[in-house]
Amino acid sequence: MPPISRDQAIARADAMLESVFADYPKHLEATFTEMAALAAAENWEALHIAAHDLKGQAGTCGWPIVGLIARSLDAAFKTGDSAHFADAAKVHLDCMQLCLRSSIQSPNPATEKFLGELDDLVGRMTQTAEKAKIPAKGA
């Protein structure tokens, strides 16, 4: 391949990714199924890693709203409040699936409410962990 300009290289990558991203909803569907199975098995460590991966990946692939919800789930696990991991996993996965089914790819006024509620949930988990002196964990 001959040398190309920066703009040409970026345009070509954008075009290539467009076709890859067309199939991303199918990939998300499979990912959510796997994450639900991890939650059912209470495999929190694996689910935390899956949430962390999805946090960066979904935004890259044109679904920033899923990235934001995954970021919130990642933060929920980092609180260390394991008594509420199951609740947090369920509500976050429900929100992600809702966005996928409704083809909501980016934050909008309608998603503000549930993003705020997820923030509140993580805030309550942080407080619970602090009261119980559970150390927060990194990822």
Added chain:
Amino acid sequence: MPEKVADFSDVTVLVVDDNQYMRQLIGHMLRAFGVGTVIHADNAKDAFREIRLSRVDCLIVDWLMPGMSGIEFVLMVRTSPQSPKPDIPIILCTGHSDRDHVEEGRDAGVNEVLTKPLSPKSLFDKLDSSINTPRPFIITPGYTGPCRRRRGNVKYEGIERRRNKGLQQNDIDSLLFS
């Protein structure tokens, strides 16, 4: 001024990420940039073996991987006596954009920190910078890696010191090379 051109046709990039989808995605972008050879590893151990066996010109490494993390891998490449190429350019990918993580990456000896979500633009610029305008390589008792001073005579504007998380890519670059 003529537009700058990049020629990566003779470059081999090793992408190290446990997430297959991200490996493929980065591979697509690199091939679109004209990178000659893209190889993959899903863990640090295999990546280290690959560096020893193959000619690799640049590493793109995910921070969070099971087993050895991206940071531990960077330190091994930079400082292990078994490392065949301690000065290889390394781009660290991470979902963490807070100051502590960026500093940790810098002090491990990465050339660039690339925050997710990735874009072709950000990846191209980091790759171009790492390969075509490398900084002097420093070996001291406490640090092995590219010089942490900013290239050239660029006026440092500084980052918002009180902000502790959610750094933008420009802030990260300032932190890396200030």
